[in-house]
Amino acid sequence: MNFNVQHLIFGTAQFFIIVVLAPFFAGFIHKLKQRARGQKGIGIFQFYINFNKLLKKELVLSKDATFISNIAPHIVLVSYLIILLMLPAFYRYSLLGVSSDVILIAYSLALATFFMTLYAMDQGSAFGGLGASREWFLTVLSEPSLIFVFISLAIYTKQGRITDIFYFIQKGAANAFLSGIHSGAVSIAIPFLLFISLFIVSISENARIPIDNPETHLELTMFHEANILEASGKHLGIYEYGSYLKLTVFLTVMSLILFPYMAVNIYQIPSALIIYVLKMIILCVIIAGVEIVNPKMRVFRVPNVLSVSFILSLIAMILSIRGF
């Protein structure tokens, strides 16, 4: 482990920039959707104001709540933050880059789900149990695809850490397209398949429209919102921020699959940052587009879509084992 002050400074800066930008991306998608429906819509920075306001509000706890209600929101938030500490969004050396194993990332997401569903069941509300049940229903179906996407990437590049994976793809692509050297692991089909697969997974994991509707306020149709129905005040604020962070995690991984460009030294950082934000905005537009075009689907049709995502990542894995 080589310790480097520059990596430390820029890794920290990268982490804080992503954390600060997260509500912006969520707000941007929201704004696009509202505009497309012909509504006037909220401002792009509304989610920052919401978060600030929720922190100032009074916390209402249920009579039946236990210690879980107090710790679960924090653990959910921290597990997303830990994943963001590992992700190389635009700078190759993220803070926890040494230990940014892909399976660890997938299981950290499961940790957040675990505590969020425990929170939902804590107050003895029927809606909480319903939300927890549906959340695990989705997780059981989408977790295999997520792990398959990550393991396909690992097999494709022969690297296990997410920083190394995307650096490897970046180097291979640069060699192939700029200087025409065929370095072995360049493919269009594999990232394409993984992108679509991860897109489906991220729609289901982030409670987006064909599968769930985050704006609904009818309890019987809720997935994600039913889990945090009892949350209020700062707990609700943390959960909301956590959902923006989760969206950002998925969008960042997708942006890296779409076009891996990470700065390796200080001079590339400005361009990498601009390209990162541009990629994220493109992805936000795609997600908003999908959300506008599609109606919400029946719960028991969700397995059909998620099984397709699983098989796409399986095909990507078959393609990537071709080499050996």
Add this chain to the structure above:
Amino acid sequence: MDNLKHKGIFRYFFNCLTILSAAFFTVLSIYCFKSEFIVQSSFIDFSFKFNALSLFFVIFISSVSVFISIFSIKYGEKYDKKPSLFIYSFLFILSMIILVISNDMLTFLIFWELMSIFSFLLVIYEGSEESRSAGFLYFLMTHIGTILITAGFIMLYLKTSSFSFDYYKGAAGIMILAAAITGFSIKAGIMPFHTWLPYAHPVAPANISAIMSGVMVNMAIYGILKFLFVFSSGSNSFLGIILLIIGALSALLGIMYAMAQKDIKKLLAFSTIENMGIIFMGIGISYWADIENFKSLEYLAMLAVLLHVVNHGLSKSSLFMGSGLIDKYTHTRNMEKLGGLSKKMGQLSVMFLIGVMSISAMPPLNGFLSEWYLYISLIGSVFTGNLYMVYFSIIAIALLSLAGAAAGAAFTKLFGITFLGKPRTANAENAAESHIVERIGIAIPVLLCIYIGVYPYQIISSLNAVIFYLTGGTVSSNPFSAVHVINARPFSLYAPALIAVAFTAVLLIVFLYLKSFSSDKKRIFETWACGLDEKNSKAQYSGGGFSSSIMKVFSSFYSSVSEINFEKDVKKYFRSKSVYTEEVNDIFEKYIYIPAGKIYLKISEIFNKAANSANINISLGYLFLSLIACFIIYIFIIR
């Protein structure tokens, strides 16, 4: 005598004896961990040998037994009237310890049989109809296993003409391995042979279930490791792939059945099947890599196996002890009748939560560590490029990831329904906090779970001795050196200590941020129930409801029957009462075991008729015929 019983002298005496002797064995084994020596008893022909593998298992068995005995010093109160429990459990633990140090086939088989018999006596201890039928099934299955293991040993004897394990090195061919491994899988509860396990483990008293589920099933793992890595002649690598796939299937099906259970202990028993499946996957990869000569992959998979044995033993025994406390203080194991225990049993619920997180492989804890090593070895076996292994390990990755997510769901159900929400019945409402000694017994394994999860380097460097004994190599225990899968290039790294430090630091920052930037105002109010003022705790989500949507998607794994009964001739939404019953049947039991049992009964009926109607001459005739049959088998088959 009765007076003694009432004061619980037997309980104190035998539990303290267990603790002392187990602690003695632990200290002795840790003291001489890296050495190897032989003990030969002079008056009976038993021989014992201490090597890294057996010392590891001695430490494992005796340390887990220490926690469980501390727990049962207080927990055993209700069994004072029939103190045979404590005698049997002492002998049970002792026979397991001697089993793993025995160095010849007769000693091994005698203590294997003693272990089976004592555990059988403990299964039928409560004497109810349920426990007796479970005990019968256990007795039957475990003896089929013993027959197969004995057959394996006899074939080894015929090959080497020696009883001692020293002469068996590299002698076992594919037939011997197949027989012995099938026999051991019955004990481990691997999927086609698992039927006894979900019946036998829950009916025993909780401390015994903890030993059976946390320790005894691992004796089968010991036997398999001994056969595959010490006795095997290294002929057929396809056996490894079979073990991998069978393990993956039983991991998935085990946890899927666990999700469908209502009984806490039955859920935990099915989860044992899942974890044994995971261990089998690791053994399969390691054995395959051993024969195909992928050395670093072999060491990694072996590390995953040994770590998972330890992790599963610790977390499963603590969860079984916790379920025993729930049973003791609420008088029910049915989670549909529980709920809200977290407020009544606060400290137990924290420990139970950690145990649940550990067994469902949540990152900073130990369960994730061994599962991570297993994933890395699966990816490594894809890298080997072997035509069959690549495809089978992709299938295994798919099954394992599905099982991992399903484990999260199953244990969320277990913890959420039992400990959170409102109490569903009076049983749960009248629960009380358990005794401090009982909680200490659970706290030690739970603390060890956290310790291994956060700082595993010490235990990995100790396990290296075992890995060296079995495979001839070691795994790096340096916190910051990345693992290599098949070649010398570093592949990946999971640094638990770093992650744990980062986790704590970020948690602290978040906490301080919220402390300084958010309001401290807090109000306690009722849960939102759509504005209704109804205090019906039955309106909460039930355990069956929690898992029903997942079970509906994977309905092909179950053969479940559900029906709703309600009064007729009443308006649709104004029924005063409706009854919902659901029965989840094991597909193996329904389609294999019950038909096979029926066929067996029919055949034996025919024989019974023939034998009963006969006189003494015909009985002698049977004896004569079977003698002749034995000779024929000896001449034509064994030779």
Add this chain to the structure above:
Amino acid sequence: MIMEKIAELFIILILVSVVLNVSSPFIKFAIKLYSFQSLMLAFYILMGAVHFNSINLYGSFAITVIFKVVLIPYFLFKTLKKVKMDKEIDMYIGIPEAVVFAGSLTLLSNLIAQKIIKTGITFGSFVFTISLATFLIGAMLMITRKTLFSQIIGFLTIDNAIFLAANSITHGMPLLVELGVLFDLFVSILILSILILNLRRNVAV
């Protein structure tokens, strides 16, 4: 080299469209997917044509676009409109199971392709894998679906798979052969459409 990678993408899209076909219960979507699949096949042929500069392949590209991308889907849509049948497709097994089964068929066909390469026959293993997988999944579609329409889609998928395999081995068949095959296909679709129409009219299901 980049051309190769783009060709790979087209081939993958052929497989993806057939997997999507398994996952979707809508007939209209299935026909659109077939058209898309044929378009991808046509693009693949076009890339081969540019690479080898062969007039045969250019002709093959043109007739694929005309027949498979435009005419056959057009007739299928027309028949669909006449019989007024746009409800969901019935299947004998559930969709998730069918999709997972399709995935395992892909795995199997890759294994078979690898085995065949080991025996010494050399041709594009990747294209062969994909065409074999498409063939098997098409056959699976014909077996598991209940309605005649979706069985026709399965049949057409199988035809595309064979076309792909033939192209990958031979660098283009003689134009006459291809034309003949396509006419056969076209006529069979016409006959099937007439059959469906008559069945509807006479039996009135």
